[in-house]
Amino acid sequence: MTFGTQITWDDSVLPFQLDNSDIRGRVARLDRTLEGILAQHDYPPVVEALVAEMAILTALIGQTIKLRWKLSLQVQSKGPVRMIATDYFSPSKEGEPARLRAYASFDREKLGKGRPFDQVGEGYFAILIDQGKGMTPYQGITPLAGESLAAxxxxxxxQSEQLPTRFSLSFGKSTEAGGTEHWRAGGVMLQHMPKASPLAKGQEGSGESGLLLAGDLIDGEDGENWNRANLLLDTVDDLELIGPSITPTDLLVRLFHEDVPRAFDAQPVRFGCTCSEDRVRQSLSIYSAKDIEKMTTQDGRVTADCQFCGRHYDLDPKSLGFEAQEQSDGKA
Known part of the structure; x- marks a missing residue:
C-alpha cells in the first residue's frame, strides 16, 4: 500500500469541551487507519463510502470507552448492503493507540447508483460495549432512520441514551501533491451533557415514527446553547474536516471561540485486528466431532477467513471441537 504524506494530527481523536456550555465533543481524522481497513477488501466505491462513514463514527464514539473495553457498531438491513460492522478496541494502557477494524457484507448485483445510504434498507443500528470478562455486554438498538449513518x-x-448528539462528517478519496489517491475521513461530534428531558415519560418524539430527536431533549438556555453550537457546526466545510492545513485545535477555535473550547489529550487510532488461531479454535470448541466433519473440506482441512483483515486459517479437524483427538501442536 502507498499512502500520502502523514499529517501530525491524522489517525487521532481529540476530545474537547465547551466551557461556556454543557457541551462536549471530539474531532477525529482518519487516514492510514481508514486506508488499512479498506485495503483488506475489494469493495465497490459506494460500499467503501459506507464503511468509511461507519469507521469515522466509530472512532468518534469509541474514544469515550474505558481502557481494555471494546465498542462495536453494527448496521443490519434488508437492503443491498446487508451488514456493516466495526470494532473499536480501547488501549490496554494509557499512551497506547486504540485499534479500529471494519467490514461490510453486501449483494453486489443489487447495488444501485444512488447515494451510499440508499443501499441500506429497512433495519436497525446497534451499539455494543464489551467491558471484559465477567461483565454483561451492553447493547442498544434503534431503527435505521434519517438519510445517513450519522443520522x-x-x-x-x-432514543436509547437521551443524549442530544450531532455529527458533521466528511470522507472520500484524496490526492496530495506528489502522492497517490487514497481514502481520508474527518468529523466532529457534539454531545450535550446529560439533562432531564422536558418530554413527559412515554411521550413520542418529533422524529421519524415518533423517534426522539436532540431538540426534544433540551429546552430553555440549554436548548439555545445547543442550537447555537449546531449552527456554528453547520459552517464547517470539507477541507476543514479532512484537509492538511487546519489543525483540529484551530478548527475548534474557529467554530466555538465564544464558548471557550478546551481540548484534552488526543487518542491515536490505528487499524488493527484481534483475530488469531487460538480465537478460531475457541470459537469451534463448542462443536462436536460430527459438526467438525461437516465443516471439513475435501482436502481434509477446516478453513476460516477473518472478515475484518482477510487472514486465512487452515486447521486440522482432529484438533478442533470439544471431542478433539489431538492438540494443535500434534500431541495426543
Whole structure:
C-alpha cells in the first residue's frame, strides 16, 4: 500500500469541551487507519463510502470507552448492503493507540447508483460495549432512520441514551501533491451533557415514527446553547474536516471561540485486528466431532477467513471441537 504524506494530527481523536456550555465533543481524522481497513477488501466505491462513514463514527464514539473495553457498531438491513460492522478496541494502557477494524457484507448485483445510504434498507443500528470478562455486554438498538449513518447514530443517542448528539462528517478519496489517491475521513461530534428531558415519560418524539430527536431533549438556555453550537457546526466545510492545513485545535477555535473550547489529550487510532488461531479454535470448541466433519473440506482441512483483515486459517479437524483427538501442536 502507498499512502500520502502523514499529517501530525491524522489517525487521532481529540476530545474537547465547551466551557461556556454543557457541551462536549471530539474531532477525529482518519487516514492510514481508514486506508488499512479498506485495503483488506475489494469493495465497490459506494460500499467503501459506507464503511468509511461507519469507521469515522466509530472512532468518534469509541474514544469515550474505558481502557481494555471494546465498542462495536453494527448496521443490519434488508437492503443491498446487508451488514456493516466495526470494532473499536480501547488501549490496554494509557499512551497506547486504540485499534479500529471494519467490514461490510453486501449483494453486489443489487447495488444501485444512488447515494451510499440508499443501499441500506429497512433495519436497525446497534451499539455494543464489551467491558471484559465477567461483565454483561451492553447493547442498544434503534431503527435505521434519517438519510445517513450519522443520522442513525444521532437517533440512537437521542432514543436509547437521551443524549442530544450531532455529527458533521466528511470522507472520500484524496490526492496530495506528489502522492497517490487514497481514502481520508474527518468529523466532529457534539454531545450535550446529560439533562432531564422536558418530554413527559412515554411521550413520542418529533422524529421519524415518533423517534426522539436532540431538540426534544433540551429546552430553555440549554436548548439555545445547543442550537447555537449546531449552527456554528453547520459552517464547517470539507477541507476543514479532512484537509492538511487546519489543525483540529484551530478548527475548534474557529467554530466555538465564544464558548471557550478546551481540548484534552488526543487518542491515536490505528487499524488493527484481534483475530488469531487460538480465537478460531475457541470459537469451534463448542462443536462436536460430527459438526467438525461437516465443516471439513475435501482436502481434509477446516478453513476460516477473518472478515475484518482477510487472514486465512487452515486447521486440522482432529484438533478442533470439544471431542478433539489431538492438540494443535500434534500431541495426543
Amino acid at each position: 442513525c447514530a444521532e437517533a440512537y443517542f437521542a
